[in-house]
Amino acid sequence: MSIAAEPNELRDDVLNGLRLSTQLEKVWRTPSGWMGALMSVDHKVVGRRYIITAFVFLLLGGLLAVLMRIQLAGPEKTFLSADKYNQVFTMHGSTMMFLFAVPVMEAFAVYLVPLMVGTRNIAFPRLNAFSYWMFLFGGCFLWISFALNVGPDVGWFAYVPLSSLQFTPTKRPDVWAQMITFTEVAALAVSVEIVVTVFKLRAPGMTLDRIPLFVWAMLVTSFLVMFAMPSIMVASTSLILDRLVNTRFYDSSSGGHPLLWQHLFWFFGHPEVYIIFIPGTGMVSAILATFARRPVIGYPVVILSLIATGFLSFGLWVHHMFVTGLPQLGAALFTASSMLIAVPSGLQIFCWLATLWDGRPVYRTPLLFVIGFIVIFVLGGLSGVMVASVPIDTQVHDTYFVVAHFHYVLIGGAVFPLVGAVYYWFPKIAGRMLSERLGRWNFWLAFIGFNVAFFPMHILGLIGMPRRVYTYTADMDWAHLNLVSSGGALIFALSFALLLVNVVYSLRKGALAGDNPWDASTLEWATSSPPPPQNFDRIPVVKHRDPLWADSESLPVVAGLSAERREVLLTSLAEAEPQIREASPEPSIWPLLTAIATTVFFIGSIFTPWAVLWGTPPMAVTLIGWFWPSGSKEDEE
């Protein structure tokens, strides 16, 4: 195939081999030096930063978890004061949900989706860079506040009226509410990029039923983000307005209502769980196909399950509110709708089990984590069915049973696949293999540590231990199980230390990976490891769902894109037929400057309403700078 182009333009169909690679690299590479680093719009550079930053927040959030487990290891410990403990559990939840779980999934998507759909960069690369800076600044803002003892202390759910000015007159809830805004901006930006990348930048021939399952998962996740995030936006904006300019959205004495917060928060908060879990399932599908040595059975079933999960996830937020005194029949309906989500999740599990049954599994570390995922996640899903039942929930709500449940779902459903994904894609990103020996230790420490840490919490909840208590007395019979749980938490923490050691060691000493070390089937393995700035010398043409298994000799390619300037190929939505060549933005400093201006605006507004006034001009200037029409050289001639 060839695409019409302007005459006299240097195109990739007239160059070959090394000359083509060198020319494209020159066009697509990130400028050198620290200035270049700040300007980068390469999805791989941004994605790598995103992944590393999210993992740094994982370590910080994990450290807080260890602090909490030390405090709760025995009765009446004074390791943390009540005030510190409340800050610590709030920071743990906020960090893990807003700064780790969602961003890390998006980070993997930023890195992998363009490679997996066979294009040269993500759609809207400058927005992508902006999104990363916002995430970084929001995270730093939260953690610097914590270091300065103004870390939020009203829970990651920040229920009103506790988080209102009347009951928490400090700046702590303002910090929390504004941090939410940063992550909203970052998450929404990435989901827009992912949706457009998947819909318009797919390699020719990658029809809807040839899209890799991980990409499908990220597509569904992106839509979830787009529909769920506005709800928390409304919620957190109303909260900050109540606090800063004295509106009364949540004040029952002035016509507001505290339950408004909970409805808005959980209409976001429940889909949020699936925003974290669905990418995890995408990782599982990718890893499973490669290591079971066969495509996932029931490809359409898996996709329909993803979509069904996405829809259903919006219809069950009320199960977080069964004890707020809602009408009984309504609550019962939400029981049924919450339980129904077990059906698509179950169907996916059945498809994966069938794949394992028929596959010829190769037991490397990524597959171990997937097996651990199935064992843990199914248990978490089943306790979720219990929590969805109104009468059972009235006992277990806000107890350690729920803490156990959602750690089984989130760590089992997302972190185990994620660590598997690190082992699976590290060779692509770093060009070197992670140590398999350390990997096996890592898996077993994680699997055992996790279960020892979290299984006893089910029982603790049933024998009456509420959540979010910084201490308990010796006569409550909770001490033994808490000690066991804390021991397990330390083992679990150790497994992450081992992962860190493995990464640091393998970056220097790991075996060279080569293009496709696992003999996987998707397009990201069709280019070198790590991929060159242009991703592919020529855009691949996809004729099969598993292109590298179907055309193992050499992939068919399309030629005709410019080799003189950054260009990507747009294809049609359903059939992925080539449509037009589109310029892809050059590196730019403006996304960073805009993020700085936005940060000053948002943080300043906590301290003075005037920040809204003087914060606007810098934002306007930077946005104008960003969007100033800058035609390419060709246009000017």
Add this chain to the structure above:
Amino acid sequence: MLCTIWPLTACAGRQSALDPQGLQSDQILHTLFIFLAVSAVVWTAVVIALCIGMMRRKRSADRPLDLHQAFEERSGRVILALGIATTAVVLGLSLVSYAGQHTVFAKNEKAHTLKIIGHQWWWEVRYEADSPHQSFVTANEIRIPTGQPVKVELESADVIHSFWVPSLTGKMDLIPGQKNELQFTAKNAGVYRGQCAEFCGLQHAHMAFAVIALPPDEFGRWRDHENQSANSPTDQLGKQGEALFRARGCALCHNISGTMAGGQLGPDLTHIGSRTTIAAGTLPNNSATLGAWIADPQHIKPGNLMPRMPLQSDEMIAIIHYLEQLK
């Protein structure tokens, strides 16, 4: 899972959903066991399927795409059947849940009614009747008759709290601007611990209370006694304590009915001498803990509203003596 949880029901915690002492908690535990049994079967089946899948001996094929078309078609039918089975199980459990919910939330018009108001971080308990002589207020300790339905009306004075006595029934939130209610029946006499379950700020961990279930006639006697005003102190030390209680400002926040002390901010102390704990279940009630609490309440429960009172040791002794005889 069942095997790990069954033995635990033997160890009767004071605050355990596994040791039901009420009609509602009993029903909830039944529902929970049905769910647990189904879950145990499903989880075991999945893990067995996983193990078989991992251990199955398979024909070796050179290329991953040499698909076993027959397997795929057969497994498609199995997956569909399992999907339908999952739906059936889920709907069945929904019905079990609804039946349980129906029993747990059944309402009885003739229930004994009392009102509970949540405060940061203590519980105001109001026994209200048509005649003011039949109404009284207490704190952090709820007495109820056994075998008879009790209705608690739940309100909040500040933030959201949650009323939870796992031995008797599930929890219900106390939300400002909203009136919630909860009904339960204690089967046996006893002392059941309850605790706030919704995070309500700094001392959320120290917001407990006791529910004391008494045989109906004993409950009636207690109620009659509680209607009466506080005993006037008879001895010199007690009289001195009463005077100091007013002079040092305690009466600004605390009410002691039948005396000049009429404060509404803190817990009512009319019969404090007969309560089992102080500071919302934080400490047992005796002269040592009372003294420690009055001397420095911020040390025991940092952040609570009671300020530290500068008192001489003889003044302290008098006040403690006075409070202890308020039975």
